[in-house]
Each structure stands twice: as structure tokens, then as C-alpha cells.
Amino acid sequence: MHYPPDFHPLDALSECIAKAAFLADTVSFIAEDPKYDLSPKGLYGLGLYLSELERSIEFVKKKLEEKEA
Structure with missing residues (x-):
């Protein structure tokens, strides 16, 4: 997925968690x-x-x- 430049990293992280959970359920x-x-x-x-x-x-x-830099 391509995120817009202003997309918050925590929103992206939330998507990652949902994708990982779906993948684990599928497997x-x-x-x-x-x-x-x-x-x-x-x-x-x-x-x-x-x-x-x-x-x-x-x-x-x-x-x-x-953000840390």
C-alpha cells in the first residue's frame, strides 16, 4: 500500500497489526x-x-x- 506523505505512522502500524492478524488466521x-x-x-x-x-x-x-531525528 502506498500511503500519502501526511499519513500518521501509528495509523499505518494499526493496519500492519490488522494485516498480520488476518494472515495468522488464514495460515x-x-x-x-x-x-x-x-x-x-x-x-x-x-x-x-x-x-x-x-x-x-x-x-x-x-x-x-x-520523527526521532
Whole structure:
């Protein structure tokens, strides 16, 4: 996700927490039953979701470092 320059880092952090919780729920649900084996497209989708989460965390880190400087 691309955040506007004035987006508060705590709002972005809140989004990161929600995304991480969703991801944990999804992985737990898949792990509960072997019939929910992920296809290559499903794994690719999870990879994209993780990449988006990583970008969000990097945004928060950068903004907080700017505020400290």
C-alpha cells in the first residue's frame, strides 16, 4: 500500500497489526485441515500479502525514524 506523505505512522502500524492478524488466521485455518492445501496461486497470493505487510512496516519504521531525528 502506498500511503500519502501526511499519513500518521501509528495509523499505518494499526493496519500492519490488522494485516498480520488476518494472515495468522488464514495460515492457522489452512493448517487445520489438509484439504486446504494451497495451490501455487494461493502461495503467490500469500507472498504478495506478505510483501505488502513488509512495505507497510518499512513505511512505519521510516516515519518514526524521521520523527526521532
